[in-house]
Amino acid sequence: MELPLLILLTTQVLLPIFFLLWLWLPHPADRVGWLMRVVYGACYFAFIAVIGRWDFLSTVLAVVLPVTFAVSAALAYRRVRHRTWNRSPSLMRSHGFTAAMAVFFLALTARALSGYGYQDTAVDLTFPFASGEYYVGQGGSTTSINSHHADQSQRYALDIVALNGFGARAAGVMPDDLTDYVIYGREVKSPCTGVAISMHDGIDDNRIFETNTQEPAGNHIILACGTARVLLAHLRKGSIAIKGGELVTAGETLGRVGNSGNSSEPHLHMHAYLGGTLDYNAGEGVPMTFSGRFLVRGSTVTIP
Known part of the structure; x- marks a missing residue:
């Protein structure tokens, strides 16, 4: 398989499927666990929405995947809405890596969005x-x-x-x-x-x-x-x-x-x-x- 195709399938198919499944499995222990998965996934979907080459698969997916993620996140919340907000004695230990990765993809998205304007005369x-x-x-x-x-x-x-x-x-x-x-x-x-x-x-x-x-x-x-x-x-x-x-x-x-x-x-x-x-x-x-x-x-x- 050609490397560009492998990267494309990984970033725009396999990882989105992972984030969709991760909302459900394994089952979040509390509402903070659900929230961190949603934030991390949302930051990743924002990233690929901006930098993705959706013409390789279908530009329809650029809309369908984020909408599917949002709907799945709402449905997943129904399974944890009666649980306590936090069961972990240390938020940093339990969710620090997830938060760091969310910030990482958010920063990459912001960097890409900076290319939506220009300084010179067009x-x-x-x-x-x-x-x-x-x-x-x-x-x-x-x-x-x-x-x-x-x-x-x-x-x-x-x-x-x-x-x-x-x-x-x-x-x-x-x-x-x-x-x-x-x-x-x-x-x-x-x-x-x-x-x-x-x-x-x-x-x-x-x-x-x-x-x-x-x-x-x-x-x-x-x-x-x-x-x-x-x-x-x-x-x-x-x-x-x-x-x-x-x-x-x-x-x-x-x-x-x-x-x-x-x-x-x-x-x-x-x-x-x-x-x-x-x-x-x-x-x-x-x-x-x-x-x-x-x-x-x-x-x-x-x-x-």
Whole structure:
């Protein structure tokens, strides 16, 4: 089993099941025992709600699991409501570890939530897809929810996938066929009215789990959107529909999503930067908003 899949199943399936079962078994000796299990579980569910990649399984689970936990906690309380609050002579000895772990996950959640805002001046763009439901796999202003944030030019980069009717990005958790990914082949629209100052084509799509680190952006386009430059990367070979130096309008088709470059599965990578011009790694990354909305990991965008 691939390590990312193992981590995903552990953090977003096995541990949530553990916290649900732990509300009941073993039976809490008193109401403080019940309360500590609820607090610990609630902090963990808050953590995975913020940092989880729910598009791998289903975005529906991001809502269903916390609701299920809340209902289970209420039902579990009915079994201890007539018990004394505390039977232990030492709260610290009995519940100190549980409390410490709850604080730990609460701190991780707060750190991730700090990435929901930004300090720099943002460039407002048009969302680069037409009708459909889309999910942000990487995005935000902290590494907790955006793996690109440590890179100066990609600090506010986005990785975007599309969702099917079940709220998943693919037909399966990690299928081998590129066409099983909803975003694959989807038309990429220009996020602004500007000039296509650079592009590259001719790179084959990678197979799932393989990457091309020699040409990280793969087939890509760089647009001059006012003072900002916007990179649209990992496009499908032969799909780019414009030429270098051409004026494009917002919403115009530029190409199609592929899996070229440093990409392990189909998605659109985009980031905006100042300076650097044609070198998308040399500029200063700036936030992107879409109709004023700053997108982060877990954000969904529905285009009618």
